[in-house]
Amino acid sequence: MKKHLTVLVLLMLPAFAEIKVLKNFTLIDGTGNPAVADAAMVIDNGRIVRIGSAARLTVPPGAEVIDLTGKFVMPGIINLHGHVGNTVDMAQNAKFFTRENVEKNLKTYASYGVTTVLSLGTDLDLIFQIREEQRKSRPTYTRVFTAGHGFTIKGGVGGTPPGTFNPEDVAEIPNDVKELAKDKVDIVKMWVDDALGKRKKMPPEMSKAIIDNAHKHKLRVAAHIFYLADAQQLTDDGVEALAHSVRDQPVDQALIDSMKKHGTWQAAATLTREASMFVYAKPQPFLNDPFFQRGVSPAVLATLNDPEYQKKVAADPDFARYRGFLEMAQKNLKRLADAGIPYGLGTDSGPPGRFPGFFEQWEMELMTEAGLTPSQVITAATRSGADFLRVKDLGTLEQGKWADLIVLNADPRANIRNTRSINTVYIAGNQVAP
Numbered sequence: 001m002k003k004h005l006t007v008l009v010l011l012m013l014p015a016f017a018e019i020k021v022l023k024n025f026t027l028i029d030g031t032g033n034p035a036v037a038d039a040a041m042v043i044d045n046g047r048i049v050r051i052g053s054a055a056r057l058t059v060p061p062g063a064e065v066i067d068l069t070g071k072f073v074m075p076g077i078i079n080l081h082g083h084v085g086n087t088v089d090m091a092q093n094a095k096f097f098t099r100e101n102v103e104k105n106l107k108t109y110a111s112y113g114v115t116t117v118l119s120l121g122t123d124l125d126l127i128f129q130i131r132e133e134q135r136k137s138r139p140t141y142t143r144v145f146t147a148g149h150g151f152t153i154k155g156g157v158g159g160t161p162p163g164t165f166n167p168e169d170v171a172e173i174p175n176d177v178k179e180l181a182k183d184k185v186d187i188v189k190m191w192v193d194d195a196l197g198k199r200k201k202m203p204p205e206m207s208k209a210i211i212d213n214a215h216k217h218k219l220r221v222a223a224h225i226f227y228l229a230d231a232q233q234l235t236d237d238g239v240e241a242l243a244h245s246v247r248d249q250p251v252d253q254a255l256i257d258s259m260k261k262h263g264t265w266q267a268a269a270t271l272t273r274e275a276s277m278f279v280y281a282k283p284q285p286f287l288n289d290p291f292f293q294r295g296v297s298p299a300v301l302a303t304l305n306d307p308e309y310q311k312k313v314a315a316d317p318d319f320a321r322y323r324g325f326l327e328m329a330q331k332n333l334k335r336l337a338d339a340g341i342p343y344g345l346g347t348d349s350g351p352p353g354r355f356p357g358f359f360e361q362w363e364m365e366l367m368t369e370a371g372l373t374p375s376q377v378i379t380a381a382t383r384s385g386a387d388f389l390r391v392k393d394l395g396t397l398e399q400g401k402w403a404d405l406i407v408l409n410a411d412p413r414a415n416i417r418n419t420r421s422i423n424t425v426y427i428a429g430n431q432v433a434p
Contacts, residue, residue, distance in 0.1 A: 019044050020403075020429060023054045025068035028413065030075040030382035030396040032375065035413065039073070043403040046138045046428035051399055071423055072411050074378060075397050076115025076404035078385025079360050081222075081243050081268035081346025084119045084144065085127070086162045089299045090352040094162035097124045102144075105356050108295050109142040111433040112357025113406040113425050116143040116385065116394060118346075120222060120243060121150020121189030122163045128183055138428035143404075145389055147222070148180050150189035151210055155200040157193040157224070173209045181217035186389065188214045189243070191224040192234060196318055201230075208237045222267060228255065235259055241267035241388070243346065245329035247274070256339045265388055268346020269333040271366035272359040274326035280304055280353065281314035286362075291420055295357050304353075330370035337372060344388050345381040364416050374416040403429040 020043040027039035029051075040054035042063070050057070059065060085102035086092050109117055119127065127146045134143055150164045151173075160166050165176045180188055190210050194201040207223070214221045215238065222241035225231045227248045235242075235258040242264065246255070258264070286292045287304055303309050313319070337343055345367070349359040360381075367377045386395025393401045405426050410418035425433040 018046075018429070019060050019063040021057070021059050021063045021065045022068055022073065022407075023057060023065065025071045025073045025407070026411070027051070027397065028072060028074040028378060029398060030379060031398070032379050032383070035072075041073070041397070041403070043426075043429040046403055046430065047393075048397060048399055048401055048403050051397060068407060068423075070409075072408040072418075073397065074406050074408065074412060074419070075382040075395055076406055076425065076427065077113050077345065077360050077364075077381045077419075078116040078118075078389070078395060079109070079114050079346055079349065080118045080241075080344040080385055080388055081120050081270055081348050082109075082117040082356065083122045083348070083350030084117065084356075085124070085350075086122055087350060087352055089297055090303050092162070092352055094124065097126065097162060099126060099130070102126065102130060103141060105350065106142040106144060107432075108356045109360075110357075110425055110427060112295065112361055113419065113422055113433075114142055114357055114360045115404040115406075115425070115427050116145065116389070117356075118145040118186065118389065119147065119350075120187075121147045121191075122161045122350075123148055124163050125183075138430060140427065140430050140432060142427065143394075145186040147187050147189035148183050148185040149176075150191065151176070151202070151206075152191045153200060153202050153206070156202060157191050157195045157199050161191075167206065170206055170209045173206065174213050177210065177213040177217060177219070180214075181219060185219065187241070188219050188221045189224070190221065192230050193224055193226045196226075196321075204233055204237075207234060207239075211237050211239055228252070231255055232258060235262055235264045238262055239264060241265045243268050243270070244273070244348070245269045245271070245332045247325040247328050247332075249328070251332045251335055256336065256341065259336070259341050260339075264341070266333065266336050266341055266343040267388055268344060268348070269329055269363075269367065269370075270346055270348040271326060271329055271333070271370070272363045273348035273354060274322065274329050275362070275366065276353050276359075277316075277322040277325070278313070278319060281310050281319065283310070286358075291361075292355070292358050295355055300355075326366075330366065333367065334371040337376070342384060342387070343380055344385045345377070361420050364419060368416045374413050377416055378412060378419075402427075 023040035027036040040057040042050040085097040220240035407423040409421040
């Protein structure tokens with residue numbers, strides 16, 4: 001009888017917490033504060049319970065101790081504009097939106113240090129199940145936030161992307177937004193663009209109806225834009241985020257004033273998206289870089305190295321304009337940042353030719369080329385991303401927050417490309433890469 005009681009008592013006791021101690025690294029915590037040398041961090045069940053000087057650290061009994069002498073630790077990267085699950089190699093189709101493909105994308109993001117992604121408007125309903133599973137547990141791959149089904153119009157930019165609403169009348173919008181609210185989307189996404197005059201553009205009365213109905217359900221709205229005039233109209237109507245940079249002309253004071261008045265974010269500059277429109281017209285050095293190659297298939301590499309594919313890219317009637325759009329996007333990002341407009345990091349990665357993980361790393365480099373400092377870019381990619389998503393336990397490495405972090409072999413403050421010197425990646429204290 002005593003033996004049975006002993007077994008019962010042991011079963012009723014709580015399991016011992018998993019405790020990790022990382023020590024002897026330089027801490028870049030994402031807050032914008034100065035780095036801390038010889039730091040240490042105690043992680044208990046995926047959360048940071050102590051952080052500070054290694055000299056004053058008391059190692060808890062039974063903890064796994066990981067010596068990171070010479071390493072640098074920063075928060076995981078937050079991508080505020082991605083698309084998951086719809087692409088295989090260089091083809092995009094809604095039939096690809098399976099659990100296997102979504103998880104493959106999220107694991108690829110994680111391997112590059114991207115620990116959170118906001119998927120903007122091309123998701124099928126499966127995404128809500130995956131998101132719920134993550135939020136009830138400790139994720140073992142990149143955390144996903146979602147806009148669910150975005151809003152386009154028939155014949156609009158991108159045709160009708162997978163997983164989108166395509167209203168033909170304003171009267172359809174209230175029910176569509178109500179459905180999004182029921183699914184508790186993290187944001188509402190809409191496309192307002194005409195693809196350089198080649199497509200129909202969503203009319204202002206429709207985009208305003210989306211904003212107004214979203215606000216009725218206490219949902220925020222992010223807009224795909226290209227033109228300054230559309231950015232101005234949408235911001236005046238109360239849109240919370242621009243999901244791309246203005247690319248047709250320099251942003252002006254009127255837009256800056258409206259963004260400040262309405263609290264509008266430049267959530268994503270998507271500089272890599274602009275670069276992807278022209279770089280594949282000739283062989284790129286990164287195609288031979290193992291850091292790039294490990295995130296793509298042999299079929300992708302074969303396509304990008306194919307002279308016929310390169311000729312096809314260069315034959316685009318608007319090809320000569322694309323580099324200028326990138327340069328304009330960079331100038332506008334810098335002006336908005338200097339004006340105090342909040343901004344994060346986003347890439348539009350996921351569609352063919354826009355590669356999850358690698359593009360976020362490249363985006364940071366292009367942001368520094370736009371005139372931002374490495375420290376500004378790191379903060380945008382970490383704390384600012386969490387601020388935009390309104391999550392309090394991500395984005396910085398502080399007591400009580402999830403241990404979503406990247407261990408680097410070199411200092412990213414000295415050169416932003418050092419964010420590529422990945423030693424290990426943790427999400428909720430779980431090592432997810434390599």
